[in-house]
Structures are given as C-alpha cells and as structure tokens.
Amino acid sequence: MFNLSGITSSSNKESKQVKVLILGSGPAGLSAALYAARAELAPVVLTGMELGGQAALTHTIENYPGFPDGVGGQELGELFQKQAERFGAKVEFDTAQSVDLTKRPFKITTDNAVYFSESLIVGTGARPNHLDIPGETEFTGKGVSYCATCDGWFFKDKKVIVVGGGDSALEEGLFLTRFATSVTIVHRRDSLRAGKVLQNRAFTDPKVSFLWNSALTDIKGDGVVKSVKMKNTKTGETSEIETDGVFIFIGHTPNTQLFTGQLDMDDTGYIRSTMMMETNVPGVFVAGEVADSHFRQVITSAGMGAAAAIQVTHFLEKASEHS
Numbered sequence: 001m002f003n004l005s006g007i008t009s010s011s012n013k014e015s016k017q018v019k020v021l022i023l024g025s026g027p028a029g030l031s032a033a034l035y036a037a038r039a040e041l042a043p044v045v046l047t048g049m050e051l052g053g054q055a056a057l058t059h060t061i062e063n064y065p066g067f068p069d070g071v072g073g074q075e076l077g078e079l080f081q082k083q084a085e086r087f088g089a090k091v092e093f094d095t096a097q098s099v100d101l102t103k104r105p106f107k108i109t110t111d112n113a114v115y116f117s118e119s120l121i122v123g124t125g126a127r128p129n130h131l132d133i134p135g136e137t138e139f140t141g142k143g144v145s146y147c148a149t150c151d152g153w154f155f156k157d158k159k160v161i162v163v164g165g166g167d168s169a170l171e172e173g174l175f176l177t178r179f180a181t182s183v184t185i186v187h188r189r190d191s192l193r194a195g196k197v198l199q200n201r202a203f204t205d206p207k208v209s210f211l212w213n214s215a216l217t218d219i220k221g222d223g224v225v226k227s228v229k230m231k232n233t234k235t236g237e238t239s240e241i242e243t244d245g246v247f248i249f250i251g252h253t254p255n256t257q258l259f260t261g262q263l264d265m266d267d268t269g270y271i272r273s274t275m276m277m278e279t280n281v282p283g284v285f286v287a288g289e290v291a292d293s294h295f296r297q298v299i300t301s302a303g304m305g306a307a308a309a310i311q312v313t314h315f316l317e318k319a320s321e322h323s
C-alpha cells in the first residue's frame, strides 16, 4: 500500500488521498463505483458537468434490462448512484481539470481539490456532435435524437429524416426503416462517405430517399418536432419539409483532451484499451464510450464499468502484495 500521508498539494486546494478515483458519473462510472464500493475500496466518483452522463439526457430508456416498462434516463442515473452509495461510494460534484499519470499515486487536479489516487478509472464518455442550429437542443428527446437503436421504436409509422453521409448515418438510417414509413437522408454534399455495400442497400431500399447538397438550418415544432428548414449548399435556395423526427449522425467526440500525451488514443481520440480495460499506464483503467466508438449503449458502458472496477481490485491487491 502507498503511504499517502506525507503528500501535500502545491495549490491552495484541499488535498485528498483515495484508493480509486472514478472520472465520470455516466453508466460506466457509476457501475464501476458500485463494484469498487462492494470491494470495499471506498471509491470517489467525480461527476463532471453531466450527472448521470448522456443517458440522463434522454426521456425514456427502453433497452436497459430489468425495466420492462422503460425507465427515465435521469431516474436510471439516480438509481445507479443510490446503489453505489449504499455500499460506500462517494459522489462529488466536481470536474477533473488536469491529470498527472507519470507516477503513482496519480495526481488529479479538479475544480475544488487535488486528488492523489492509487488507481484511476476513466469513464468520461463521449458526446454526439451537434449541428448547433436553432431548435436542436429544445427538441432533443422530443423528436431530435442521436441514437436510432435507442429511439427508433418511438417513430413507428412516422416520417423521419437522418442527417449525415457516413457509415453511421446509413447504418442507422437503414435500421430506422424497420419502424418509420419513410427515411429521408439529408447530406450537405452530392455523394456519400459511407461504404459501397451500405450505399447500395440504402439506394435500393424503397423507404429511403436522399436530399443532396442540403443543410439543416432550423428545427421547428410545437412541443415535438414538426418540420425542418433547409438550405441548398450550392444554390442557397431554402425549403421546409414536414417530419416527425430528426436523427443526427455527424460523428462523436470522446471526452479525452485531458489525457492527451499520457494515455494512448486512436486517430479519433478514443482511448486505446485491452480486453481487460487496461490503458498503457498500469493502474489506469477505462470504461464506456471513452474507449468505445462502436457499441455506445447504457448496458455496454455499464458492463465495461463493472469490468474496470474488477480489474482495479486485482491491480490494487497485487500492488499491495509487492509493497
């Protein structure tokens, strides 16, 4: 075990010593907290700005097992938190500003304190890229969505548009044809970036149509989405079409800037990890969307959180045997 008693912080912030610090209060972070707490490691979770993570942004989650009638996104986050706290996890409304992972204990400077932690679980998640147009935030969860797997079912027998031209836009657009009566793919260019097989599938699907050289400028509605305004990117001509839903797939950005130069990342900024949730720094583990650009679900993120905490438990046991 480390002797942490002599460590002082050079700033005026309070210095805290912990065995496990978890960055993020989404499904990954809070599930890690539950497992680490049950291993009696007294984990501390830093919530960041989004308590409950992305899941808390959505009205209802219908694909998390154990809730046959669905569960509110925010409510699920609160339940995760309550369960972790029951076993001794501490949740702090605080955000990590910088990390020093060059030696253990790791030093994490937050808005309010400086943590020295024997191990770290990074669950800082990702965020879907936004169009940043009027109506987008207002109608998120009320017709605007960033996840077809999550929200497609709500658009049974409805008309939807999909924004984007890459693999995700086509994959998710094709998935939406299971529910919607029509799927209009709106793309700012006149050709797609998506792979040829997907393109062929989309071009031959009778429910899918394309609006080329078109960019959304406004999402309008009355409690729920009713229409979108568009501008032709070549001619500047404007138009408005009726729709029940707007699915936006213009990429995701992982919340990993904090770890640049310290944790290995892929070309798009996702943290590289092993099957055992390990990073390139022994003692630093990852969980959830921060290391997963593929599955992006509550259940997969929660599963990775549990796995990371199990690995932390083994890591700390071994570390204490060797000290």
Ligand SMILES: Cc1cc2nc3c(=O)[nH]c(=O)nc-3n(C[C@H](O)[C@H](O)[C@H](O)COP(=O)(O)OP(=O)(O)OC[C@H]3O[C@@H](n4cnc5c(N)ncnc54)[C@H](O)[C@@H]3O)c2cc1C
Binding pocket: 023, 024, 025, 026, 027, 028, 029, 046, 047, 048, 049, 050, 051, 052, 053, 054, 055, 056, 057, 058, 060, 061, 062, 063, 064, 094, 095, 096, 097, 123, 124, 125, 126, 127, 128, 140, 141, 145, 146, 147, 149, 150, 151, 255, 258, 287, 288, 289, 290, 296, 297, 298, 299, 301
């Ligand atoms: C609108 C919407 C609807 C969705 N609906 C569903 C659905 O119905 N079903 C489903 O399975 N999935 C759904 N998803 C996907 C699901 O929400 C995510 O896959 C899941 O939340 C990812 O969990 P995570 O814990 O890895 O990361 P996130 O949920 O992204 O959480 C990241 C956490 O890290 C924190 N954080 C970030 N930076 C810092 C920092 N510097 N210091 C401390 N903390 C930090 C944030 O505050 C946040 O608490 C939806 C996503 C969106 C956006």
